[in-house]
Amino acid sequence: MPSYTAPTKDMAFVLHEMLDVTGAEIPGYDELEPDFTSAVLEEAGKIASEVLAPLNQVGDREGCTLENGVVRTPKGFKEAYDQICEGGWPALDLDPDYGGQGMPYVLATAVGEIFVSANMSFNMYTGLTHGAFSAIHTHGTDEQKARWLPNMATGKWSGTMNLTEPHCGTDLGLMRTRAEPRDDGTYRITGTKIFISAGDQDLSENVIHLVLAKAPGGGPGTKGISLFIVPKILVNEDGSLGEPNAVSVGNIEEKMGIHGNATCVMNYDGATGYLLGNLHKGMRAMFTMMNEARIGVGLQGYAQAEVAYQNALAYARERLQGRDVTGAKNPDGPADPLIVHPDIRRSLMDQKSFVEGARAFTLWGAKLIDRAQRAGDADAHGLISLMTPVIKGFQTDKGFEMCVQAQQVFGGHGYIEETGMSQFVRDARITQIYEGANGIQALDLVGRKLALDGGKHVMAFFEMVKGFIKENEGNEALKADFLDPLKAASKDLQAAGMYFMQNGMKNPNAALAGSYDFMHLFGHVCLGLMWGRMAVAAQKGLDAGTGDAAFYKAKLATGRYYMARQLPATALHLKRIESGADPVMGLAEDAF
Amino acid sequence: MPSYTAPTKDMAFVLHEMLDVTGAEIPGYDELEPDFTSAVLEEAGKIASEVLAPLNQVGDREGCTLENGVVRTPKGFKEAYDQICEGGWPALDLDPDYGGQGMPYVLATAVGEIFVSANMSFNMYTGLTHGAFSAIHTHGTDEQKARWLPNMATGKWSGTMNLTEPHCGTDLGLMRTRAEPRDDGTYRITGTKIFISAGDQDLSENVIHLVLAKAPGGGPGTKGISLFIVPKILVNEDGSLGEPNAVSVGNIEEKMGIHGNATCVMNYDGATGYLLGNLHKGMRAMFTMMNEARIGVGLQGYAQAEVAYQNALAYARERLQGRDVTGAKNPDGPADPLIVHPDIRRSLMDQKSFVEGARAFTLWGAKLIDRAQRAGDADAHGLISLMTPVIKGFQTDKGFEMCVQAQQVFGGHGYIEETGMSQFVRDARITQIYEGANGIQALDLVGRKLALDGGKHVMAFFEMVKGFIKENEGNEALKADFLDPLKAASKDLQAAGMYFMQNGMKNPNAALAGSYDFMHLFGHVCLGLMWGRMAVAAQKGLDAGTGDAAFYKAKLATGRYYMARQLPATALHLKRIESGADPVMGLAEDAF
Secondary structure (H helix, E strand, O other), rough: OOOOOOOHHHHHHHHHHHHHHHHOOOOOHOOHHHHHHHHHHHHHHHHHHHHHHHHHHHHHHHOEEEOEEEEEEOOHHHHHHHHHOOOOHHHHOOOOOOOOOOOOOOHHHHHHHHHHHHOHHHHHHHHHHHHHHHHHHHHOHHHHHHHHHHHHHOOOOOEEEEEEOOOOOOOOHOOOEEEOOOOOOEEEEEEEEEEEEEEOOOOOEEEEEEEEEEEEOOOOOOHHHHEEEEEEEEEEEOOOEEEEEEEEEEOOOOOOOOOOOEEEEEEEEEEEEEOOOOOOHHHHHHHHHHHHHHHHHHHHHHHHHOOOOOHHHHHHHOOOOOOOOOOOOOOOOOEEEEEHOHHHHHHHHHHHHHHHHHHHHHHHHHHHHHHHOOOOOOHHHHHHHHHHHHHHHHHHHHHHHHHHHHHEEEEEEEEEEEHHHHHHHHHHHHHHHOOHHHHHHHHHHHHHOOOOHHHHHHHHHHHHHHHHHHHHOOOOHHHHHHHHHHHHHHHHHHHHHHHHHHHHOOHHHHHOOOHHHHHHHHHHHHHHHHHHHHHHHHHHHHOOOOOOOHHHHHHHHHHHHHHHOOOOOHHHHHHHHOHHHHHOOOOHHHHO | OOOOOOOHHHHHHHHHHHHHHHHHOOOOOHHHOHHHHHHHHHHHHHHHHHHHHHHHHHHHOOOOEEEOEEEEEOOOOOHHHHHHOOOOOOHHOOOHHHHOOOOOHHHHHHHHHHHHHHHHHHHHHHHHHHHHHHHHHHOOOHHHHHHHHHHHHHHHHEEEEEEEEEEEEEEEEOOOEEHHHHOOEEEEEEEEEEEEEEOOOOOOEEEEEEEEEEEOOOOOHHHHHHEEEEEEEEEOOOEEEEEEOOOOEEEOOOEEEOHHHHHEEEEEEEEEEEEEEEOOOHHHHHHHHHHHHHHHHHHHHHHHHHHHHHHHHHHHOEEEEOOOOOOOOOOOOOOOHHHHHHHHHHHHHHHHHHHHHHHHHHHHHHHHHHHHHHHHOOHHHHHHHHHHHHHHHHHHHHHHHHHHHHHHHOOOHHHHHHHHHHHHHHHHHOOOOOOOOOHHHHHHHHHHOHHHHHHHHHHHHHHHHHHHHHHHOOHHHHHHHHHHHHHHHHHHHHHHHHHHHHHHHHOHHHHHHHHHHHHHHHHHHHHHHHHHHHHHHHHHHHHHHHOOOHHHHHHHHHHHHHOOOOOOOHHHHHHHOEEEEEEEEOOOHHOO
């Protein structure tokens, strides 16, 4: 059975030595003293290892079942859910006015990584509630907030998001679910939604569905879409549960992975819904959930890679096979451990350097969100908007790839379900697909985010990289291994941006044909920047001579690997981008 | 449900226009007239579409079961097996002296692709018999050949290969299965083998296991290993079936994919075995099967990508979502089909250009095998030995990647088992693992094959590329799009080889740390060469003005894509290789 240990030391390094959270002057960050964050992360790690991780394979094997309209989650999920909720974990960063603990998002993100690594399917139940809470919190009336949020904060009620329909995924303009206004101000919701994660379960007393639907008079396409609160069970004026709403689960999908989470077909048969936010402005409200969800999915990508890596590393240390070509390392044993072999080492370093870079990138992004929300910093908001598709698309592609590499370390044993490595791959696969397939993330990045606010945020990012290099140019220890490769990669990114500017206006396909490569190019530069910043922090720690020298040295060695072996991918992505639309569109549609 | 249509036109193009099989002066190739090969491929395609493909999802869902020691294959497999065997398909290229049809391997390979695309799990039953037949044919005595082969050719009996044990996969020197000589010349085989594909089934009357075991006196490590024929049921002198042998199935593994094939734990409890080939030279005999199997697995890699691509293409044509940014292509419909979007087109072109390149490469390799075996050409034998790890490792990595991309085209629907796209991914995943995990292929390539016969074969390959470029340098239509990129890629490959020569002697890890990248670099150059050769053939067809001009133009457009967007990966691989051992080995084992 696979195991999991929270990487709390690596997290503390990012929070305190790279991001310097206590010095960040963001409201609420003064609480994030190392002793406090460590206590929180250690406790989360304990629950993850002892409660959630042991249920991960159970969830995969048992899956969820639908009997007589009732969804059953795998054995043990309910007990774990109660324990997690009683501990207040899902409400860590929620508004204290509605039952949350008011902690910064950056800390909740670190805790989220731990829970997702331990059991991604399980964590989706609380994760979706979190997203629904945020949407109601941002767009709801005071009355709605008072009515729905407190029970969602405690996990007594859960939340979902309902966008997709059988014939429309990305293109929500094709939506058919209708909302007819009633005289009492509520709406009658009718339609079928599919792929609804955590659509129903036996964990919470009620499920608060957020449903996109078309109300009369909104016009065609996405313009006519509104967002509705549609509870599974209607709630009386006094807050007690009333009659069941006309909401039912039509089916639970048979999926490649995340079997522990019930992916439901939801039927709304004239269900009572309450308008959330403005009429016909539902897309905007839904994007509140979506952006949060996209960062959460980007986190899932590397969190799955983290747990897969931990298990691959353990296997590489214990499995004896072959001999080190430079001389036996385990001469008294029948063979040397796998880890002596350079190609196994390459694979482990790929995994390790990606995961640590992605963690830094994600926590850096979480800090931007805190800066935007807690300090009202519009530039931080713009920058994280730009970065959201990169965090989602790049990190899930790479995260999946690293799960596959971790599985590969196990050889044939990795293909057997018992070792759990297949599950990590199958579970991670969904992260590239949901919350906007990664091609859509690339489109969002190139087609929308680059030009956001006149290109201001991408320019700010370039300045940030330039500033970082300049600031550290006297640091000879880092120049060749970190600063020079980052400079080269950043140049590739700028050249790609320039190519789009010069060609995209004449021919949008010239930009769109390179969008996917651009997303990866951007992701690599971001991780390169993070590794640069981690290297500076590690070097500082080493020079101070007070901390764990071996830890800092390992950080530097891992970073060197990323810069030498992963970052140079930017040149390939640029080359592809600069080949333009012709190779991609040269074959006519009917000639395939 | 996914569907499959054999790409017979593409196959004919490779066989006749690129490889010019009838002009190849290889014994038996004179039979390969276009009418004949087309008839064979069309017929194979018919069976594949009508019989095998419809059973593919059945096999995935039902899997194989073990009850009271009896293995049951999924519903319909037995009928399909009988039909395939009655048609003589598995014996297409086997020796006519023992019931085969004596066709060239190149034709059997094309047929193999068709069957593997339609149903990989099913095809493994006959595929393993083929490998076992070859091993007995090559290393058996006349008496053994007469006794075992005819029934294997008809499929009345099947075959397996037994290498792996719980504690030893790649490192066969750790083997524990014992063979004790008996007075009558037979051996008593005792031990447990795992991961035995097609280990047992209810399709054939008998199963002829080829089992590696250690006989006394052979010395330590792989030196002491011999190969034995161990039938499931003993065979009487008159050829009739006798008593059951002491062979049993301990378990069927729960795997990520290929559920239709029974992957067995095999127990040998003093079973009767017959020495095959020379005592203590079992590794050599096993390599006969292994090399054939490795090319077969390389074929599986792209054959799975082919069927996944076909279904992704069909979905991209029919699924309406979003609008072409350059103007609606389906203005009367609610949205345009996915295929109008550049990023979907990129993905489809990735898949298409890989599959067609890999098919050419594999059939080119199959022709080398024919040249080696039928014309006794030692250089051809050396060249295919060099290429075997490239065909296996590169094509299965890319094949898996392309299955993932094909699944991605389906968005959320690709994650649902019903569409069948998940199965292609899960099935393709094993190809990177079995018959030597791809890291082992890379090691074989760099550690053994490059230096084979003093490096003669890799030099011959370089000369071949150079010769091709020189031969066509006057062809202005191909220069910029095909010849120049191939020249650049080939230069990267030579530079990588040079790096290994200069650094590998001092520090083997400098070469081994780059072995995986080298395998991919080599693979890209091979596919680049194949695309060059296909482009020449297509251009010739176009210039002649007699064939299907649209087909030739599509070939050229697809090739241009590969050269512009895939081949440039060679520079990245070279850069990684030239970064040497330090980044890879810089982090000490205990510092992970």
